[in-house]
Amino acid sequence: MNSNLSDYRRREQSITMAPLQEQLSDVETVGQELFTINFGPHHPATHGVLRLLVTLEGEVVRDIKPIIGYVHTGIEKTAEDKAYWKVIPVIERMDYLSYYFNSMAFIGAVETLLEVEVPKRAQYLRVIHMELNRIMSHLVWLGTSALDLGAISMFWYCFRERERILDLFEFSSGQRMHTRYFQIGGVIEDIPTGFAEKLRAFVEEMPTRIDQYGALLSRNEIVLQRLRGTCPLNAETLLTLGVTGPLLRAAGNPWDLRKAAPYSSYEDFDFKIPIGTVGDNYDRYAVRRAEMYESVKIIGQALEGLPEGPHITSDRKVALPPRHELATSMEALIHHFKLVTEGMRVPPGEIYYPIEGPRGELGCFVRSDGSSKPARVHMRDPSFVNLQALAHMAEGSYIADLIATLAMLDPILGGIDR
Amino acid sequence: MEVRRTPTGHESLIHRRSASELLRGGDINGLTVPAQELTGEELERHVAERVLTTTLEKAVAWARSNSFFPATFGLACCAIEMMSIVAARVDVARFGFEAFRASPRQADLLILSGRVSIKMAPVIRRIYDQMLEPKWAISMGACCSSMGVFNNYALVPADKFMPIDVHVPGCPPRPEALMHGVLKLRKMVQDDPDAGWRERYGAIGTEEVLTGEGYAQDTAVNVPRGSDTTGA
Numbered sequence: 001m002n003s004n005l006s007d008y009r010r011r012e013q014s015i016t017m018a019p020l021q022e023q024l025s026d027v028e029t030v031g032q033e034l035f036t037i038n039f040g041p042h043h044p045a046t047h048g049v050l051r052l053l054v055t056l057e058g059e060v061v062r063d064i065k066p067i068i069g070y071v072h073t074g075i076e077k078t079a080e081d082k083a084y085w086k087v088i089p090v091i092e093r094m095d096y097l098s099y100y101f102n103s104m105a106f107i108g109a110v111e112t113l114l115e116v117e118v119p120k121r122a123q124y125l126r127v128i129h130m131e132l133n134r135i136m137s138h139l140v141w142l143g144t145s146a147l148d149l150g151a152i153s154m155f156w157y158c159f160r161e162r163e164r165i166l167d168l169f170e171f172s173s174g175q176r177m178h179t180r181y182f183q184i185g186g187v188i189e190d191i192p193t194g195f196a197e198k199l200r201a202f203v204e205e206m207p208t209r210i211d212q213y214g215a216l217l218s219r220n221e222i223v224l225q226r227l228r229g230t231c232p233l234n235a236e237t238l239l240t241l242g243v244t245g246p247l248l249r250a251a252g253n254p255w256d257l258r259k260a261a262p263y264s265s266y267e268d269f270d271f272k273i274p275i276g277t278v279g280d281n282y283d284r285y286a287v288r289r290a291e292m293y294e295s296v297k298i299i300g301q302a303l304e305g306l307p308e309g310p311h312i313t314s315d316r317k318v319a320l321p322p323r324h325e326l327a328t329s330m331e332a333l334i335h336h337f338k339l340v341t342e343g344m345r346v347p348p349g350e351i352y353y354p355i356e357g358p359r360g361e362l363g364c365f366v367r368s369d370g371s372s373k374p375a376r377v378h379m380r381d382p383s384f385v386n387l388q389a390l391a392h393m394a395e396g397s398y399i400a401d402l403i404a405t406l407a408m409l410d411p412i413l414g415g416i417d418r
Numbered sequence: 419m420e421v422r423r424t425p426t427g428h429e430s431l432i433h434r435r436s437a438s439e440l441l442r443g444g445d446i447n448g449l450t451v452p453a454q455e456l457t458g459e460e461l462e463r464h465v466a467e468r469v470l471t472t473t474l475e476k477a478v479a480w481a482r483s484n485s486f487f488p489a490t491f492g493l494a495c496c497a498i499e500m501m502s503i504v505a506a507r508v509d510v511a512r513f514g515f516e517a518f519r520a521s522p523r524q525a526d527l528l529i530l531s532g533r534v535s536i537k538m539a540p541v542i543r544r545i546y547d548q549m550l551e552p553k554w555a556i557s558m559g560a561c562c563s564s565m566g567v568f569n570n571y572a573l574v575p576a577d578k579f580m581p582i583d584v585h586v587p588g589c590p591p592r593p594e595a596l597m598h599g600v601l602k603l604r605k606m607v608q609d610d611p612d613a614g615w616r617e618r619y620g621a622i623g624t625e626e627v628l629t630g631e632g633y634a635q636d637t638a639v640n641v642p643r644g645s646d647t648t649g650a
Contacts, residue, residue, distance in 0.1 A: 041541055042491055042541060042545055043520075044520045048492065048493075049492075049538060069535070070535060070537050070538045071538065072537065072572050073533050073535065073568055074568065074570045074571055074572035077570065089567055093494075093495060093568075096498065155504075156505055159501070159505030160507075163505070163506075176592060177495060178495065414494050
């Protein structure tokens, strides 16, 4: 064995399947011996490039060791080399199903350091887009999870609604994914004419669509057999592991940062926190489905109560001046030049800004040394923390339930590896 | 062969009939080669090679290019957009590419959808090698074509470690853009499967081979050795 290798590499390479296969040939020992299989990183049920080393006794899972890092992109390090407002595009690409949340966590942290006041209209627009994103993320989760359970038609229904949401994103920002719509101090542009009507039609239609998903799945015999009572984990263990989001709420703990520590005007809206009872896979499904109704309610309220006013702060040290001012105002031209070439200088300090992402507490830690680039950016990604709970959930259950549990866990490898 | 559905199929039917006539002393219509000078076995071989096999190849290329079996292989953001080409709006089934295969052994199209880290690159190479000929690869998105917005220590562009037939730009590309890329590849396969565009960048003969009794190529690359599970 090469001694230059790190402990991790040596452990990874020491895993060999040859002796286990030899033992299997001895018929009498089958059922008593442990059997380790490699699962991933290329496997359609891992929702990305997750690799699991699963130790089995017969069909029963005895041990799970996740191996991550297959989409490590070095985003946190790259962020240290970019001006604050140029960090937003790379941060958005971490957890690729919750791009609005990624940028919100980072922007919220920087805004707190800068002590910028965000106009009310921008806060409401952020809420609308974040809740649309939450529905979109849950739709992709529902479609692919149902696919893992063998229900292919759910995939088409969910992606049909996802396309409608992406059309709205494209309408307001020009991009389907990774929109870079949120800007430090507000949002990049006000919503275009006609956006409100399209959004209103969506808000009216979406609850009936979620009803349809429920009619297809909630009392489906196969879904009940695969999900009900499988791989439960109680709220105390989940809290010890640091698990948040729908997984914790499915176990009966109504912890939601939108209620517990409201940000971006979430205190203005009337919505409920759906919780489960026993914390099994069925509760995880039911909680996420119920959350989609609540998100639609929030969007409806934010749209009706959308205040008039500017969409971005008027602080010229933070936000770009309007285009027409550049032709007439020398100051605007200087501010524009300084922002584009150097970026904004952020006062020294450090901040942790947590928000409620679709998968749980998504926090961004930013440390500033007073320059125009962050000294450190770190994300507390919920997928990474939630993945710890997988072994606790699935140990002692069948390997088929492991697939269902992994689907209900909803890990996004882009967020885990960053 | 369904002769009426391909422009060359009709031709092939005429040729086959006239070839059998020729063996009884007839004439080959529309052939530019001086086939009249050939006789007996030589003529038969000439007809089999020059007329029948070329048209058969075109028919096979036509069939292959209209039924790619992509591998179910997602890496990052682009994988979500790759899934949407199967969904209702861009419905890839219209062109016959909807049968995504979980095993690389059954797939003939690898869509690299997302960023390729240095840790993942050997895995992807092995998946590509596990696919059987004929096979093609599409690099989807900026990351696996050129490392995209990140361009840092962690990533590697796909062209560095495997042959790519079509690059689709975008971050991530729209489903329509990926569809355009797949149709470009279809055109390439349909038009000229023997143009040499795959030999040029070493895309031929990369299949993973087995060693041991009955398998000759012990020195071949891409062979898994014993209990080696690294990069599995």
